[in-house]
């Protein structure tokens with residue numbers, strides 16, 4: 001199971017996450033930033049719930065009412081040109 | 092620049108039902124959906140109700156769409172919304188194509204599937220149970236010759252039946268072996284308890300299965316201990332709560348799975364490994380509300396296991412504490428499509444009421460709110476036995492949030 005990929009975009013395994021957690025004694029957010037799990041092309045759309053689970057399990061942080069990991073726009077992959085928004089408003 | 096009365100994100104049963112109410116009241120509406128077809132998850136659904144009638148999602152979505160079109164509803168498909176920006180008196184909906192300015196937003200983005208990682212799950216031929224449903228019932232593509240379903244719950248059972256009806260051979264349904272992510276789905280007691288508490292409400296054959304479990308209700312551990320070696324059969328297909336899939340094998344694609352026996356605690360029985368040849372595997376990890384857009388626009392959340400995860404706080408008329416932002420359908424909790432449709436009606440009427448403030452609409456709105464509850468009570472598919480308690484929690488959270496908001500305003 002250690003070798004099982006959790007974040008497919010960044011190819012992060014369960015073992016990777018556990019190792020980082022142990023080495024740096026980090027919070028859920030720090031583990032995410034250090035490993036890039038959930039930060040690949042799909043923006044965590046596949047693995048987010050799994051990562052939430054694993055990270056809360058490692059850090060023993062209880063599931064609270066707030067979202068475990070912050071959601072930031074854009075919530076879909078888009079190109080920089082599209083992000084710029086040029087010409088998207090009608091006159 | 093056009094400012095819409097409302098932008099509806101999601102053309103599932105909730106979004107479409109809301110659009111119909113808004114258009115009946117002549118609001119300026121645009122419905123956006125990233126899928127090329129309108130109907131949302133409804134499109135894949137096909138099951139038999141306890142009264143014997145069939146629930147055909149394609150027909151149901153056609154009816155909604157036809158009604159919306161007869162009211163000249165602007166529905167734009169293939170459009171992903173990637174951000175909702177809040178300005179002083181309006182919202183800007185960011186899409187790849189253009190920006191939409193609007194006074195109100197209904198977020199009806201439905202649910203997504205939780206992944207259930209097990210060794211080998213990234214091999215081609217492994218898919219989520221929902222993907223199998225869409226391929227089979229929407230795209231009419233055969234997912235494989237012979238498969239197995241990992242994860243036993245109401246949804247995977249309903250979809251297993253749909254695959255069978257499409258002529259696809261299934262070896263069985265079994266649990267995943269335990270790991271940190273799938274701890275709940277791998278616990279035989281929990282799985283049996285959930286099934287026994289909901290199965291009496293679920294479609295036809297599932298009722299019989301349910302009553303088999305219900306009989307054992309007070310002796311569930313015993314039932315698990317003496318669980319038939321060949322599984323309990325549903326439509327001729329074994330459902331195992333005493334066997335689990337440990338890994339998926341194959342070089343370039345799925346070739347087999349390794350199945351093991353598990354104890355009533357979900358522990359693997361030594362030397363029980365068996366290799367089962369299959370060419371596809373469906374993983375059912377459960378559903379959670381897809382609420383990313385509610386998060387970016389600043390809606391507060393509450394965690395409710397009963398409703399499937401983190402829920403944007405809202406009241407009975409589907410308003411969130413962020414004025415002008417409404418939610419409806421599975422984003423507010425995992426429930427059947429009939430409930431989603433009724434919630435959509437409520438949201439549509441609530442928005443119409445806000446814009447037009449008429450007594451006539453108010454009365455319709457109250458009736459629609461009652462209808463949601465009635466539909467929930469009668470629903471043949473319930474994803475969690477504690478839905479009503481979850482709903483109460485959310486509604487209390489809304490009142491508290493509004494109270495705090497008021498107090499903060501007074502301080503300012």
Ligand SMILES: Cc1cc2nc3c(=O)[nH]c(=O)nc-3n(C[C@H](O)[C@H](O)[C@H](O)COP(=O)(O)OP(=O)(O)OC[C@H]3O[C@@H](n4cnc5c(N)ncnc54)[C@H](O)[C@@H]3O)c2cc1C
Nearest residue numbers: 101103104105125131132172200201221420421427428431
């Ligand atoms: C895989 C799966 C199978 C299901 N099977 C059943 C079943 O058999 N029976 C049953 O009663 N219920 C089933 N459900 C529950 C189902 O969600 C509800 O029945 C119902 O479809 C919910 O309606 P909704 O309108 O809330 O959302 P949906 O029907 O899911 O519609 C939401 C729509 O929003 C769109 N959307 C999401 N995000 C964006 C975005 N950012 N930009 C643009 N568009 C977006 C989606 O493309 C989708 O069309 C299933 C759910 C899933 C996920």
